[in-house]
Amino acid sequence: METTIDVPVQTSGETTTVYASDYLNKLSGEKIERECKRQLDAGCKTLVVNFAETEIVNSIGVSILLGVIDAASDAGAKIVFSDVNSDTTELFEMLGLTNHVTVMS
Amino acid sequence: MSDLQREGILSTVENLVGRTRELDALMQHAKGENSRLGLMLLSAPSAGASELLKEIFDRLFYEQEKTIPFYFALKKSDKTVRQTALRFLQSFLQQIVAFRRRDEKLLNFSGDVYELARIAVPGDGYWIDRLVEIYQNESQTKDERAFVRQALSAPLRAVAADAKIFVMIDDLHEAENLTGETDFLAELQDIFSRSGLIFVFAGRRRFLFDAMRGNHETLRLEPLSFSDSGLLAEVLAKKFSVKINEQTRDLLAAQMQGSPQFIKFMFQAASERRQNLDGFRQVEKIYADELFGGRIGKFYDDALAEIAPNIETQKHITGLLFDSLTIEKEQTPVEAWQNRVGLDEKNFSALINRLNTREIIRLSSNHAEAMEENEILSDYVTARFRLEVIGENRALVVAESLSSYLKRAPKMMARFYRRNSAIGLRELLSVFDHQEIPLALLDYSRFRDEYKGAPNDELLKVLGQDAEKMRLPQIVYAAHTMAFYPPIEQSIEKERSAVAVGFQESKYTDEDETIWIAAEIDSKLEAAKDLTEFWCDRLEVVALMCNFLNYKIWLVAPEGFSPDAIEVLRRRNAFGSSRKQIELLIKALDVEDVLGEKLKPNEYEMVVPMGEDTEMIAAQTIEEIARRHHFAPKAINQIKTALIEACINATEHSLSPDRKIYQKFTVEKDKIVITIANRGLRLSDKKAAEITPDEGRRGWGLKLMKTLMDEVKFEETDDGTRISMTKYLKNS
Numbered sequence: 033m034e035t036t037i038d039v040p041v042q043t044s045g046e047t048t049t050v051y052a053s054d055y056l057n058k059l060s061g062e063k064i065e066r067e068c069k070r071q072l073d074a075g076c077k078t079l080v081v082n083f084a085e086t087e088i089v090n091s092i093g094v095s096i097l098l099g100v101i102d103a104a105s106d107a108g109a110k111i112v113f114s115d116v117n118s119d120t121t122e123l124f125e126m127l128g129l130t131n132h133v134t135v136m137s
Numbered sequence: 138m139s140d141l142q143r144e145g146i147l148s149t150v151e152n153l154v155g156r157t158r159e160l161d162a163l164m165q166h167a168k169g170e171n172s173r174l175g176l177m178l179l180s181a182p183s184a185g186a187s188e189l190l191k192e193i194f195d196r197l198f199y200e201q202e203k204t205i206p207f208y209f210a211l212k213k214s215d216k217t218v219r220q221t222a223l224r225f226l227q228s229f230l231q232q233i234v235a236f237r238r239r240d241e242k243l244l245n246f247s248g249d250v251y252e253l254a255r256i257a258v259p260g261d262g263y264w265i266d267r268l269v270e271i272y273q274n275e276s277q278t279k280d281e282r283a284f285v286r287q288a289l290s291a292p293l294r295a296v297a298a299d300a301k302i303f304v305m306i307d308d309l310h311e312a313e314n315l316t317g318e319t320d321f322l323a324e325l326q327d328i329f330s331r332s333g334l335i336f337v338f339a340g341r342r343r344f345l346f347d348a349m350r351g352n353h354e355t356l357r358l359e360p361l362s363f364s365d366s367g368l369l370a371e372v373l374a375k376k377f378s379v380k381i382n383e384q385t386r387d388l389l390a391a392q393m394q395g396s397p398q399f400i401k402f403m404f405q406a407a408s409e410r411r412q413n414l415d416g417f418r419q420v421e422k423i424y425a426d427e428l429f430g431g432r433i434g435k436f437y438d439d440a441l442a443e444i445a446p447n448i449e450t451q452k453h454i455t456g457l458l459f460d461s462l463t464i465e466k467e468q469t470p471v472e473a474w475q476n477r478v479g480l481d482e483k484n485f486s487a488l489i490n491r492l493n494t495r496e497i498i499r500l501s502s503n504h505a506e507a508m509e510e511n512e513i514l515s516d517y518v519t520a521r522f523r524l525e526v527i528g529e530n531r532a533l534v535v536a537e538s539l540s541s542y543l544k545r546a547p548k549m550m551a552r553f554y555r556r557n558s559a560i561g562l563r564e565l566l567s568v569f570d571h572q573e574i575p576l577a578l579l580d581y582s583r584f585r586d587e588y589k590g591a592p593n594d595e596l597l598k599v600l601g602q603d604a605e606k607m608r609l610p611q612i613v614y615a616a617h618t619m620a621f622y623p624p625i626e627q628s629i630e631k632e633r634s635a636v637a638v639g640f641q642e643s644k645y646t647d648e649d650e651t652i653w654i655a656a657e658i659d660s661k662l663e664a665a666k667d668l669t670e671f672w673c674d675r676l677e678v679v680a681l682m683c684n685f686l687n688y689k690i691w692l693v694a695p696e697g698f699s700p701d702a703i704e705v706l707r708r709r710n711a712f713g714s715s716r717k718q719i720e721l722l723i724k725a726l727d728v729e730d731v732l733g734e735k736l737k738p739n740e741y742e743m744v745v746p747m748g749e750d751t752e753m754i755a756a757q758t759i760e761e762i763a764r765r766h767h768f769a770p771k772a773i774n775q776i777k778t779a780l781i782e783a784c785i786n787a788t789e790h791s792l793s794p795d796r797k798i799y800q801k802f803t804v805e806k807d808k809i810v811i812t813i814a815n816r817g818l819r820l821s822d823k824k825a826a827e828i829t830p831d832e833g834r835r836g837w838g839l840k841l842m843k844t845l846m847d848e849v850k851f852e853e854t855d856d857g858t859r860i861s862m863t864k865y866l867k868n869s
Contacts, residue, residue, distance in 0.1 A: 090782065
């Protein structure tokens with residue numbers, strides 16, 4: 033696993049997994065966003081954002097994730113949110129994210 | 138002036154402070170949801186009953202069209218029964234027409250009833266014309282009683298015409314001054330008790346209780362609680378732009394003894410003098426001014442002048458009250474008062490009854506005593522006695538009084554703190570009703586050996602399985618020990634000791650009767666043998682002096698009792714409990730609500746700087762608090778997320794000058810309340826562009842807070858915003 037600017041990343045073929053931190057807020061969200069865009073620019077076709085470590089996501093974090101979803105869509109890549117805990121899944125549902133992305137717990 | 142002109146002791150907003158329960162009860166009654174048609178609103182003097190009824194009138198007037206509210210208050214200026222009945226009829230017509238025409242300006246209509254009748258809605262024309270006829274014929278009706286009955290029956294005519302009327306008759310105690318051949322109250326009671334109308338009779342509690350009988354609902358309006366008094370002080374401080382702090386707020390709440398009127402007087406006076414109430418010195422200065430020539434002084438001057446117009450009689454009363462407060466300290470036979478006042482039987486009887494209904498004295502079993510617990514009255518009596526009876530120099534009296542009030546203030550607060558920390562033995566004993574409880578809750582020896590140190594969560598459960606049980610007596614009367622044996626006051630504060638009279642098996646025989654004498658004693662460690670012996674002796678003296686035969690002593694010490702002390706308790710056949718056992722007993726009896734005032738909610742406060750993810754520090758803190766209070770993990774996460782959103786909201790939108798977020802977490806029995814406050818821009822200070830979310834992807838904070846919490850309230854403060862969010866334990 034490589035780490036770029038505090039964000040752990042794992043690549044396997046055309047699939048890249050980006051690991052979110054324990055608290056997804058403006059600062060950590062922007063780091064994720066930048067890394068995701070970097071991976072998409074590099075030709076990644078399946079982007080996985082892994083939330084295994086994430087306990088709390090705030091509303092700014094959610095708005096940044098929406099930007100990541102848009103970027104993936106523009107790049108023609110598939111995006112998956114994986115290892116999302118039940119509370120965060122509920123939050124994503126509440127704010128309509130699950131309409132745009134596959135969420136796996 | 139109309140009865141409905143809002144010039145009462147409280148303005149509309151303040152009326153609701155601490156009175157939600159009473160307002161709800163009155164609204165419920167107005168809607169006909171009570172089993173009985175009549176309700177007696179028994180009010181302590183200056184507790185704000187009139188304002189409550191006016192609030193009900195307003196709500197019914199503005200918020201619905203089905204029930205017509207009618208409010209009538211007797212006045213001091215009402216001299217005769219006939220004149221009062223006429224005013225009743227006139228007010229009724231005025232209010233009916235105003236309601237039907239949905240025009241509140243008509244409530245202050247100064248024209249005569251003929252003009253009113255002309256503008257009445259056509260559907261009411263017939264019965265309104267009949268009422269106008271009664272009004273018109275008043276001067277020709279020789280039979281006073283017939284006229285009074287016709288006038289007071291006016292609402293019945295409306296009902297006969299299918300109108301739904303809710304009648305509120307206030308200040309009924311003023312009826313005692315009415316002259317005439319007809320008994321106003323008797324007629325009122327006779328007409329309304331058989332009318333099928335929903336009504337409220339309101340007035341001073343001691344007067345109404347004696348004067349009005351019947352099968353009515355009863356609603357008692359007591360002085361405000363300490364916390365509601367504090368809340369009212371905060372509301373008034375804002376209204377009158379008078380600065381207070383937490384210390385002076387509490388002092389005002391304690392010193393004004395729950396009187397909304399006196400609390401308001403203090404703020405009015407401070408505002409007029411352009412002074413703040415942010416120090417004990419300032420509070421006592423305003424208090425002294427109020428007592429020696431302000432509204433509080435005038436309140437009691439007027440009361441005494443009304444009770445006894447003759448100035449010499451007033452002096453005698455002042456002297457008697459002063460003696461009762463300072464020298465006699467106990468009840469004095471009424472005859473002794475009559476001898477001092479020097480009035481004939483009839484006039485004296487009227488005077489002493491008025492003193493009683495005004496709650497200046499307490500009258501019982503032909504004995505009278507000043508209301509010693511009313512310290513404002515005591516201060517007034519002392520000041521007036523020194524100035525008018527002894528004739529002391531005014532400057533000297535004012536200076537000495539102010540000095541004594543200042544010296545008293547910290548003592549008053551200390552007394553309040555001690556009282557507040559007391560368990561409430563009297564209240565606890567009152568709920569004993571043959572419940573079966575583990576013996577270990579009253580037997581410290583057993584508790585210490587078998588349960589002390591066990592985890593809190595498990596204690597009640599384990600205790601419930603304890604085979605050794607005892608049956609509590611059924612208590613029929615409980616009072617502070619001081620009420621039975623006043624000298625005990627020298628050894629213990631009033632609230633820390635109680636006597637309860639009850640029956641072990643409800644056979645109601647002499648053998649079955651049992652008296653519990655309980656005291657809460659101080660000891661940092663387990664109470665020692667000597668201390669326990671001392672208290673057993675003291676309480677046995679109470680039993681001896683009161684002639685209690687079958688009694689039980691119960692001592693409560695914070696940390697329980699030493700082995701030697703336990704032996705003393707055993708020898709005396711007494712119970713001994715620690716504070717922990719009492720907490721468990723309250724839970725076991727499920728009476729936390731009864732003792733609610735004693736069980737204060739847990740409050741936590743913190744201030745965090747804005748930015749740098751500090752909201753996570755707050756979130757971790759609330760997580761720990763919620764976990765301690767058994768909130769489910771899912772609810773904890775929701776609370777944390779809502780809190781984070783509130784913090785983000787404060788940080789992003791406020792342009793806060795101090796960059797701080799003020800947080801308070803209050804945990805009560807069934808809920809957690811989070812209050813987040815910040816200084817800076819308020820929502821109403823912002824331009825529309827500043828509020829609009831960008832691209833629909835922001836501005837979700839509020840939605841999240843509202844979805845994740847059970848209640849969310851936004852409030853604009855003078856210099857910022859406050860968000861209160863509540864999560865209920867039952868929903869988690």
